[in-house]
Amino acid sequence: MGAMTLAEKLGQLTMTASGYAVTGPIIVGDSTDAIKAGTIGNLLNLVGAAHIREMQRLAVEESRLGIPLLIGFDVVHGHRILFPIPLGEAALFDPDTWALTAREAAKEAAAEGLAMTFAPMLDVARDPRWGRIAEGPGEDPWLATRIAEAKVRGFQGANLAAADALASVAKHFCAYGAVTAGRDYASVDVSERTLREVYMPPFAAAVAAGAAAVMPAFTDLAGVPMTANKDLLRNALRGRFGFKGVIVSDYNAIAELVRHGIAADLAQAAAHALKAGVDIDMMADAYRRGLPVALERGLVTMTEIDESVRRVLTLKEQLGLFDDPYRRGAVPESAAALSHRRQLARSVGARAIVMLKNEREALPLAHSVRRIAVVGPLADAPSQMRGPWWGAAEEEGAVSVAAGLRAARPEFQVMHAPGVDIDSEDVSGMEAALELCTAADAILLCVGEAATMSGEAASRAHLGLPGKQREFAEAVLQRARASEKPVIAVLFSGRPLVLPWLAEKADAVLAAWFLGSEAGNAIADVVTGRVSPSGRTPVTWPRAQGQIPLFFGQRSGGRPADPNDRYTSKYLDVPNAPLFPFGHGLTYGRFALSNLRVTPVDVEDIDTMRIHVDVRNDGPREAQETVFLFTHDKVASVARPLLELKGWAKVTLRPGETATVTLSLRAADLRFLGPDLEPLFEPGQVEILVGPCADRSKLLVTTVDLSWSRPC
Ligand code: NOJ
Numbered sequence: 001m002g003a004m005t006l007a008e009k010l011g012q013l014t015m016t017a018s019g020y021a022v023t024g025p026i027i028v029g030d031s032t033d034a035i036k037a038g039t040i041g042n043l044l045n046l047v048g049a050a051h052i053r054e055m056q057r058l059a060v061e062e063s064r065l066g067i068p069l070l071i072g073f074d075v076v077h078g079h080r081i082l083f084p085i086p087l088g089e090a091a092l093f094d095p096d097t098w099a100l101t102a103r104e105a106a107k108e109a110a111a112e113g114l115a116m117t118f119a120p121m122l123d124v125a126r127d128p129r130w131g132r133i134a135e136g137p138g139e140d141p142w143l144a145t146r147i148a149e150a151k152v153r154g155f156q157g158a159n160l161a162a163a164d165a166l167a168s169v170a171k172h173f174c175a176y177g178a179v180t181a182g183r184d185y186a187s188v189d190v191s192e193r194t195l196r197e198v199y200m201p202p203f204a205a206a207v208a209a210g211a212a213a214v215m216p217a218f219t220d221l222a223g224v225p226m227t228a229n230k231d232l233l234r235n236a237l238r239g240r241f242g243f244k245g246v247i248v249s250d251y252n253a254i255a256e257l258v259r260h261g262i263a264a265d266l267a268q269a270a271a272h273a274l275k276a277g278v279d280i281d282m283m284a285d286a287y288r289r290g291l292p293v294a295l296e297r298g299l300v301t302m303t304e305i306d307e308s309v310r311r312v313l314t315l316k317e318q319l320g321l322f323d324d325p326y327r328r329g330a331v332p333e334s335a336a337a338l339s340h341r342r343q344l345a346r347s348v349g350a351r352a353i354v355m356l357k358n359e360r361e362a363l364p365l366a367h368s369v370r371r372i373a374v375v376g377p378l379a380d381a382p383s384q385m386r387g388p389w390w391g392a393a394e395e396e397g398a399v400s401v402a403a404g405l406r407a408a409r410p411e412f413q414v415m416h417a418p419g420v421d422i423d424s425e426d427v428s429g430m431e432a433a434l435e436l437c438t439a440a441d442a443i444l445l446c447v448g449e450a451a452t453m454s455g456e457a458a459s460r461a462h463l464g465l466p467g468k469q470r471e472f473a474e475a476v477l478q479r480a481r482a483s484e485k486p487v488i489a490v491l492f493s494g495r496p497l498v499l500p501w502l503a504e505k506a507d508a509v510l511a512a513w514f515l516g517s518e519a520g521n522a523i524a525d526v527v528t529g530r531v532s533p534s535g536r537t538p539v540t541w542p543r544a545q546g547q548i549p550l551f552f553g554q555r556s557g558g559r560p561a562d563p564n565d566r567y568t569s570k571y572l573d574v575p576n577a578p579l580f581p582f583g584h585g586l587t588y589g590r591f592a593l594s595n596l597r598v599t600p601v602d603v604e605d606i607d608t609m610r611i612h613v614d615v616r617n618d619g620p621r622e623a624q625e626t627v628f629l630f631t632h633d634k635v636a637s638v639a640r641p642l643l644e645l646k647g648w649a650k651v652t653l654r655p656g657e658t659a660t661v662t663l664s665l666r667a668a669d670l671r672f673l674g675p676d677l678e679p680l681f682e683p684g685q686v687e688i689l690v691g692p693c694a695d696r697s698k699l700l701v702t703t704v705d706l707s708w709s710r711p712c
């Protein structure tokens with residue numbers, strides 16, 4: 001650092017993009033010269049081993065100090081081979097698989113020379129209007145926390161310096177999911193309690209798991225943009241959580257402090273961000289242009305700049321870039337590794353599917369089914385299957401539903417017509433598709449959103465089917481009803497949609513999110529019965545848009561809903577209950593839970609409870625059940641949510657088989673933030689609730705008594 005000029009130091013605090021051209025990535029602007037001059041130290045949006053190696057060569061061999069570049073990319077749910085979108089993958093409720101897919105994504109990206117991923121996205125989201133709900137862990141902080149730990153472990157591996165490890169960037173700190181009215185980039189205003197109870201825990205967990213970096217959200221929190229939020233970045237993140245890594249701004253976010261209205265110019269914006277602890281300026285060029293002016297004006301000190309430079313260089317050191325800048329990208333992956341990854345994408349895809357409804361034994365398809373009409377605009381749409389963050393995946397690299405079914409069974413006669421577009425007024429193709437339905441034994445109605453209708457800058461105010469899809473779906477349902485053919489709706493979306501009519505009329509509904517490269521094969525596996533569905537929804541599905549935000553962790557309030565009492569908390573025109581609760585998801589088995597018991601029932605603060613429940617499969621097929629554990633603190637100094645998720649367990653049972661499932665719960669996990677927001681263990685009664693989803697009427701309940709341990 002002693003040898004570095006100010007320009008070289010600011011280069012280490014700068015991350016700039018290379019753009020994409022049709023023929024592949026190109027370097028935009030003056031990046032090439034700047035890399036040689038040592039005034040750009042980090043890149044994003046560059047893929048391809050040869051390009052990355054060449055840029056690294058310029059930095060290492062042609063710049064004065066030879067400091068290697070840190071090159072990052074949004075490796076969100078895979079790099080070239082895609083796994084399901086994060087919201088879909090959350091439906092697995094399986095930390096080992098979450099870690100495994102991150103590991104595979106990291107291997108693939110690192111094999112091209114990348115060293116950082118802008119993932120995992122850990123924003124708890126309770127408003128499905130917000131398109132970025134697709135990229136994250138769903139509505140619950142406990143679930144999000146488990147995902148945070150698993151993903152950091154997976155991306156980074158055991159050793160950050162390894163050739164297949166990526167530095168993981170936990171984003172977007174904090175409470176981005178709470179944007180006003182679900183509108184992307186809008187302001188956030190949540191209580192300190194909600195911030196700490198709901199939005200912060202996944203980030204604390206990512207830090208504890210060793211996340212190398214954190215990205216602040218674009219948004220402001222009660223008027224203070226996160227990019228300049230000293231209290232949250234310095235006091236909470238670096239202070240309370242003990243984060244020692246690098247803070248990378250979001251794209252152009254430092255310059256946007258001017259638009260936020262807290263900085264008059266770029267110099268002031270840069271000073272605000274640096275003082276808050278933001279180390280790397282992504283794409284705003286505010287540090288290179290603004291910090292020299294800020295220094296002159298006395299807004300920042302060289303010591304503050306040096307602190308950030310040291311953190312960036314330390315991360316490069318930890319990544320092994322100084323030892324061998326070409327370690328990543330040195331060895332191309334084997335064909336066997338790629339085929340193994342595709343297999344994994346297929347099995348994870350199948351497990352991410354949530355069977356929301358299945359009546360009249362519509363699924364799995366009966367053996368007598370030969371002719372299948374696969375209709376709807378998403379039935380043969382490979383590029384859509386990739387979802388809103390497709391990384392470096394090829395447009396045609398994903399398997400469509402029609403292709404998956406054709407490959408699944410040679411005896412199938414798969415007939416396809418889209419009927420309508422995803423989002424247009426054109427109904428001229430409807431009749432042709434309806435005719436296929438008439439000729440078929442079963443109908444797969446593939447409807448939903450386009451991939452780009454969720455993700456960044458993709459908020460929606462209407463959460464129904466876009467374009468003429470509802471009209472088309474109703475016509476298909478009507479045609480099928482007349483001939484008693486099963487209609488299986490396969491729903492593609494980056495969020496829960498509001499489709500009570502479809503849930504009522506279709507025989508079966510599969511939430512297929514966007515399942516990635518192997519989507520069509522994964523769907524075929526479930527539809528044909530090769531795989532029994534086991535996904536559980538990580539978000540509540542509303543029955544009406546006016547219910548939003550709707551999530552299971554609500555409080556009782558003083559006037560909980562009572563249908564016989566007008567002056568209670570409810571709507572006049574729609575029930576409070578969701579269409580599908582958090583955790584809901586059917587299987588090809590039929591499970592019954594009984595005999596809930598907890599030991600001990602008199603629980604001291606140092607105890608760990610063992611919670612046992614018997615699970616029996618009364619259905620005709622082997623299947624996997626997920627048993628959720630919730631708690632409810634009945635009387636506390638601060639009203640607690642009606643249900644708090646504290647764990648889950650999975651069990652696979654053959655027809656007629658019974659097993660006892662055991663879950664553990666530490667009394668310490670029943671602490672909550674007291675009136676002063678400090679963790680508090682309060683003696684008293686706590687309900688332990690166990691069952692298949694967050695619908696209280698389906699849960700077994702028992703009560704334990706909490707007390708302090710007796711002094712020895
Ligand atoms: C903006 C997004 O908010 C962020 O999630 C992403 O990592 C960056 N762009 C870089 O692509």
